[in-house]
Amino acid sequence: MKQHLHALVAMALAAGSGWAQADERGHLRTPMSPDYSNECASCHVAYAPGLLPAPSWQRLMDSLSNHFGTDASLEPATQASLTAWLTANAGSGRRTGAAPPQDRITRSAWFEREHRRIAASVWQRPSIKGASNCSACHRDAAAGDFEDDRVVIPR
Numbered sequence: 001m002k003q004h005l006h007a008l009v010a011m012a013l014a015a016g017s018g019w020a021q022a023d024e025r026g027h028l029r030t031p032m033s034p035d036y037s038n039e040c041a042s043c044h045v046a047y048a049p050g051l052l053p054a055p056s057w058q059r060l061m062d063s064l065s066n067h068f069g070t071d072a073s074l075e076p077a078t079q080a081s082l083t084a085w086l087t088a089n090a091g092s093g094r095r096t097g098a099a100p101p102q103d104r105i106t107r108s109a110w111f112e113r114e115h116r117r118i119a120a121s122v123w124q125r126p127s128i129k130g131a132s133n134c135s136a137c138h139r140d141a142a143a144g145d146f147e148d149d150r151v152v153i154p155r
């Protein structure tokens with residue numbers, strides 16, 4: 001496990017920035033914006049900005065009226081300020097990679113790699129309800145904490 005972490009850190013360092021705001025413990029230390037918690041955490045956890053590259057956040061914020069089958073529209077001023085905050089704190093470097101399909105965190109190459117040992121039947125458990133429900137297993141996901149020795153997979 002330690003070996004694995006060190007490999008990740010080495011990769012992030014090699015990439016220059018890697019996880020833009022990550023320390024070596026899988027922790028994305030972005031200071032959370034109060035607006036973000038109010039507007040983007042009512043239907044799911046507030047995804048840390050470092051989990052997606054800036055072009056993905058830009059596209060997601062430009063299409064909130066048609067957001068994964070729901071309407072997540074915001075007041076124009078809030079939309080503009082949150083877009084600026086998300087893109088300024090977005091992930092960069094090899095770790096975050098290119099924009100994933102559908103701009104989904106859960107379709108990112110790094111995400112699939114980190115979670116490759118989790119079986120399809122586990123994602124479908126009623127206690128988990130899918131990969132996008134980070135906080136089912138990463139209790140402090142809302143604070144950007146994905147440290148792998150604190151993960152608990154619920155039954």
Ligand code: HEC
Binds near residue numbers: 047105132
């Ligand atoms: C009205 C409910 C609602 C609101 C408000 C909302 N979302 Fe979502 N969001 C969803 C749904 C539904 C999904 C798809 C979840 C799934 O497929 O499991 C989603 C998925 C996402 C994903 C992709 C997750 C993945 O699978 O990798 C991102 C990123 C995201 N939302 C960002 C935001 C941002 C940023 C805001 C605030 C501007 C926001 N959401 C507000 C309902 C909402």
Ligand code: HEC
Binds near residue numbers: 122128148149151
């Ligand atoms: C079914 C439980 C589960 C869900 C849901 C889940 N994860 Fe994970 N995640 C894990 C496990 C288990 C690991 C540890 C993998 C390993 O190292 O063996 C992990 C590892 C990670 C890591 C690497 C941590 C490190 O220390 O390097 C990140 C980052 C991460 N997850 C982010 C997310 C995000 C973001 C979401 C939601 C979009 C999510 N995870 C949803 C179980 C889950």
